Amino acid sequence: MTRIALQSLRKEYAGQVAIPDLNLEIEDGEFFTLLGPSGCGKTTLLRMIAGFNSIEAGTISFDGTVINDRPASERNIGMVFQNYALFPQMSAAKNVGFGLQTRKVPRADAERRIEQALDSVRMAHLKDRLPGQMSGGQQQRVALARALVIEPALLLMDEPLSNLDAKLRVEMRDTIREAQRKAGITTVYVTHDQEEAMAVSDRIAVMNLGVVQQVGAPAEIYRRPANRFVAEFIGKTNLLARDLLRQDEKAMVALGTGTELDVTGLVTPTASGRIQVSVRPEAVRAASSGLRATIVDETFLGSHSQVRARLETGEIIEFLEFSRRSSLWEEGAEVFLEVDRDMLTFFDLETGASIMQGTSA
Amino acid sequence: MKVAGKSFDGWTSVALLLTAGYLFLVVWPLITVLISSVSSGGSFTLDGFATFFSSRLYYGTLINSLMVTVCVTILAFVIAFPLAYFMTMFRIPGSRTIQVLILASMMSPPFIGAYSWILLLGNNGLITRWLQGTFGISAPSIYGFAGILLVLTLQLVPLIFTYLMGAWRTIDVSLLEAAESMGVTGWRRAAKVITPLLLPTVLGGSLLVFVRAFADFGTPMLIGQGFRTIPVLIYSSFVGEVSIDSSFAAAVAVIVIAVTLAVFLIQKFIVDRRTFSMTAMRAIEPTRLTGWRGWLVYLYIYSFLTLALAPLLVVVVSSFRNTLYGQFVAGFSFNNYINAQRDITRYVTNTFSIGITALVVLVVIAVLVSYLTVRRKNALTGALDTMTMVPYVVPGLIIGIALITAFSQPPLVLTGTFAIMVLALAIRRLPYTVRSTTALMYQFSPSIEEAAVSLGASKFRTLMQVIVPALAPGILAGAVLSWVTIITELSTTLFLYNTSTQTLSLGIYAQVIRGQQGTAAALSTILLVLTMLSLALLMRIGGNREIRV
Ligand SMILES: Nc1ncnc2c1ncn2[C@@H]1O[C@H](COP(=O)(O)OP(=O)(O)O)[C@@H](O)[C@H]1O
Numbered sequence: 001m002t003r004i005a006l007q008s009l010r011k012e013y014a015g016q017v018a019i020p021d022l023n024l025e026i027e028d029g030e031f032f033t034l035l036g037p038s039g040c041g042k043t044t045l046l047r048m049i050a051g052f053n054s055i056e057a058g059t060i061s062f063d064g065t066v067i068n069d070r071p072a073s074e075r076n077i078g079m080v081f082q083n084y085a086l087f088p089q090m091s092a093a094k095n096v097g098f099g100l101q102t103r104k105v106p107r108a109d110a111e112r113r114i115e116q117a118l119d120s121v122r123m124a125h126l127k128d129r130l131p132g133q134m135s136g137g138q139q140q141r142v143a144l145a146r147a148l149v150i151e152p153a154l155l156l157m158d159e160p161l162s163n164l165d166a167k168l169r170v171e172m173r174d175t176i177r178e179a180q181r182k183a184g185i186t187t188v189y190v191t192h193d194q195e196e197a198m199a200v201s202d203r204i205a206v207m208n209l210g211v212v213q214q215v216g217a218p219a220e221i222y223r224r225p226a227n228r229f230v231a232e233f234i235g236k237t238n239l240l241a242r243d244l245l246r247q248d249e250k251a252m253v254a255l256g257t258g259t260e261l262d263v264t265g266l267v268t269p270t271a272s273g274r275i276q277v278s279v280r281p282e283a284v285r286a287a288s289s290g291l292r293a294t295i296v297d298e299t300f301l302g303s304h305s306q307v308r309a310r311l312e313t314g315e316i317i318e319f320l321e322f323s324r325r326s327s328l329w330e331e332g333a334e335v336f337l338e339v340d341r342d343m344l345t346f347f348d349l350e351t352g353a354s355i356m357q358g359t360s361a
Numbered sequence: 362m363k364v365a366g367k368s369f370d371g372w373t374s375v376a377l378l379l380t381a382g383y384l385f386l387v388v389w390p391l392i393t394v395l396i397s398s399v400s401s402g403g404s405f406t407l408d409g410f411a412t413f414f415s416s417r418l419y420y421g422t423l424i425n426s427l428m429v430t431v432c433v434t435i436l437a438f439v440i441a442f443p444l445a446y447f448m449t450m451f452r453i454p455g456s457r458t459i460q461v462l463i464l465a466s467m468m469s470p471p472f473i474g475a476y477s478w479i480l481l482l483g484n485n486g487l488i489t490r491w492l493q494g495t496f497g498i499s500a501p502s503i504y505g506f507a508g509i510l511l512v513l514t515l516q517l518v519p520l521i522f523t524y525l526m527g528a529w530r531t532i533d534v535s536l537l538e539a540a541e542s543m544g545v546t547g548w549r550r551a552a553k554v555i556t557p558l559l560l561p562t563v564l565g566g567s568l569l570v571f572v573r574a575f576a577d578f579g580t581p582m583l584i585g586q587g588f589r590t591i592p593v594l595i596y597s598s599f600v601g602e603v604s605i606d607s608s609f610a611a612a613v614a615v616i617v618i619a620v621t622l623a624v625f626l627i628q629k630f631i632v633d634r635r636t637f638s639m640t641a642m643r644a645i646e647p648t649r650l651t652g653w654r655g656w657l658v659y660l661y662i663y664s665f666l667t668l669a670l671a672p673l674l675v676v677v678v679s680s681f682r683n684t685l686y687g688q689f690v691a692g693f694s695f696n697n698y699i700n701a702q703r704d705i706t707r708y709v710t711n712t713f714s715i716g717i718t719a720l721v722v723l724v725v726i727a728v729l730v731s732y733l734t735v736r737r738k739n740a741l742t743g744a745l746d747t748m749t750m751v752p753y754v755v756p757g758l759i760i761g762i763a764l765i766t767a768f769s770q771p772p773l774v775l776t777g778t779f780a781i782m783v784l785a786l787a788i789r790r791l792p793y794t795v796r797s798t799t800a801l802m803y804q805f806s807p808s809i810e811e812a813a814v815s816l817g818a819s820k821f822r823t824l825m826q827v828i829v830p831a832l833a834p835g836i837l838a839g840a841v842l843s844w845v846t847i848i849t850e851l852s853t854t855l856f857l858y859n860t861s862t863q864t865l866s867l868g869i870y871a872q873v874i875r876g877q878q879g880t881a882a883a884l885s886t887i888l889l890v891l892t893m894l895s896l897a898l899l900m901r902i903g904g905n906r907e908i909r910v
């Protein structure tokens with residue numbers, strides 16, 4: 001049960017700045033995810049929290065106590081690694097018991113806890129197996145049990161699912177979520193997979209180039225991205241460059257001829273000029289009137305189709321079509337597209353920052 | 362802000378301690394050799410070098426050595442390349458056994474090879490006498506250049522063979538198929554595709570052959586006779602046979618180190634620019650050979666094996682022959698063993714006590730050094746890593762000389778002790794053991810170590826309970842290999858022993874020199890058996906692991 005505070009953290013590798021100045025607060029018992037493209041500094045940050053990386057400036061505190069100088073072995077942290085990092089010469093049970101042994105937990109007590117931990121990840125039946133004799137998924141389960149059994153103050157996971165195949169990944173992420181909930185352990189989870197992040201997290205910090213772009217619940221980040229980077233990184237979106245016009249007291253955006261949208265309540269009162277409109281694929285559907293477009297192609301995906309169409313401006317827009325038609329659209333077919341105004345977000349064209357009301361970076 | 366976790370910790374002390382020990386016990390003795398090569402009676406002089414280059418008697422040995430080394434290196438490649446090629450490309454009956462036998466011939470002491478060829482082709486040798494008696498013709502002489510070439514080549518072919526086999530295993534079959542699809546097959550493919558891929562290995566292997574052949578003392582000493590190589594010159598000048606200035610032996614030693622170092626650096630320069638990393642997804646699948654080609658290939662392989670192993674068999678058989686005043690006479694018995702019982706016991710006991718102590722020292726240091734260089738990379742550990750490579754370019758004989766020069770006077774007098782034997786053997790083997798342990802350490806994922814630390818284990822505990830046990834099979838295999846080279850080592854300890862520290866290999870040498878053929882054969886047999894048993898153990902624990910010497 002730990003609250004984590006990162007203040008003005010800075011990390012350099014041989015003079016190269018990896019993280020310039022980072023602030024985050026992670027709540028007690030929270031499942032907190034660091035999400036971002038490869039190389040953005042997620043691992044770096046996680047290893048700073050774990051105590052494996054030096055800290056060039058700033059502080060890390062657990063429950064208000066600065067722990068910068070506390071060695072990794074005394075931070076009481078459970079860690080799950082991408083490559084499992086099980087001790088190859090020890091059985092599953094021995095692996096799980098290692099942390100208890102270093103903590104000098106009495107034998108009988110330790111055995112009971114090992115049993116429980118393995119049981120909680122459904123690995124009790126393989127407790128005598130060596131890591132080499134287990135599948136990747138099984139190894140990761142043991143690794144999770146090994147991290148949880150010591151009842152750590154904090155659970156850290158660095159891309160724990162990325163070595164597993166797609167089906168196992170989904171199964172395993174549920175296991176992780178369930179185990180974390182049950183134990184109530186504050187967790188920092190690292191992934192570059194936005195879908196995975198959405199599925200497991202209480203809150204997500206989206207990172208780019210060592211800088212936190214936005215912190216928020218999955219839905220908030222998806223619906224109200226703080227900037228263009230977040231909008232593009234989380235889910236798919238169409239970005240249309242337009243002019244935000246001020247007429248009388250109103251703010252208006254023309255998506256195309258005859259589709260002028262009143263966005264007065266949506267954008268900040270001062271916003272105007274060149275902007276970018278972020279249109280999620282699910283915000284668009286074919287209708288009897290609206291934006292005029294011609295079909296470029298349609299990919300049938302079972303429950304829905306993924307359609308690309310060319311607007312009059314020449315821009316290509318992608319959307320999802322759920323209607324049940326007997327045949328797919330032909331290339332060149334004329335359609336009208338209706339856009340759900342409330343699902344749009346707006347960014348300053350130049351800075352990429354959100355100009356939505358009530359969004360903070 | 363302080364650096365968490367990586368600050369000045371116990372490991373820094375370990376690194377400092379190892380560095381200090383190494384400087385004192387290895388680097389300083391070598392520096393004393395360097396100093397004594399350029400000083401006489403306390404003043405600076407280049408007389409030692411001048412003497413060396415003034416007489417053909419002296420500098421001729423360098424030419425002889427280079428000649429031997431170059432010929433051996435080329436010959437060994439010419440013989441080993443087809444051997445490795447056949448073993449990789451074709452299904453050879455008894456392939457596994459052949460590889461074990463080749464390994465055995467590689468690991469057997471070279472001076473026993475020399476000795477056994479004397480038993481066969483020497484003045485009083487089996488073949489010599491048979492040819493003389495049956496046909497009245499005299500056999501080609503085993504003494505001199507040809508003999509050295511024969512013995513060293515047979516000894517070193519297996520080494521290159523092992524290297525090539527290892528490299529071959531990293532070549533993906535798709536590369537060969539790609540070549541084939543472009544119409545490049547057979548020998549053209551071998552030349553155009555395979556050879557460039559093997560080149561770094563070939564160069565690495567030739568360096569090893571060069572170092573071994575250049576520094577080998579036992580073989581030229583036993584069968585060189587008039588053909589003197591530079592290690593023989595070092596030996597005789599150091600023991601005072603050539604009674605000149607004391608700086609002379611040191612000067613020759615410095616020249617030898619310089620040549621080896623130059624070759625080492627050239628090789629490193631070439632290899633560094635040509636190394637590419639490969640891992641075979643699909644290794645080459647050997648195909649079946651039929652018809653006369655098959656027979657030729659088998660003939661080649663089995664001929665080599667016979668040539669490499671038969672001499673050893675001769676030694677074993679000879680050890681049971683009767684002797685009179687050291688010379689073989691008719692009849693067989695256990696007399697050689699029975700008569701030398703006391704000596705045998707002493708030699709074997711010393712071999713084990715000194716060998717095992719050296720091995721333990723060696724393995725502990727190698728584990729610490731490789732851990733430091735892989736996991737605690739910094740200027741200090743980098744320097745330590747480089748320093749441990751120093752004995753690689755220093756022939757054993759010179760290590761012996763360096764130790765005796767440095768530690769025969771205060772502050773530390775070690776001459777004639779058990780400790781100096783252990784020290785010499787450990788130093789000699791250190792570069793190899795550190796390399797192999799470092800390779801193991803690199804394969805070991807750092808996150809496993811971090812997992813242990815995050816679970817609350819101290820760094821020392823992590824090393825002892827997680828890393829070492831996980832690497833144990835590899836470390837053990839390396840240790841057995843080191844053990845074999847320690848018990849068969851001759852030149853390093855030649856200046857350092859006395860009767861209470863004489864080992865089997867030193868005993869064999871002494872008996873051969875004294876003309877005690879029977880005892881020498883018996884001791885050689887014991888050493889061979891010991892070597893083979895160790896290798897059998899290695900096979901059991903090492904499985905199919907690649908074996909590098
Ligand atoms: N040990 C290191 N030495 C030097 N640079 C590093 C090291 N580890 C990471 N970096 C650099 O720091 C940046 C962040 O890397 P990392 O934290 O691994 O990213 P992520 O985990 O988000 O993919 C990258 O530019 C990377 O090249």
Ligand SMILES: [Mg+2]
Binds near residue numbers: 039042044
């Ligand atoms: Mg990473």
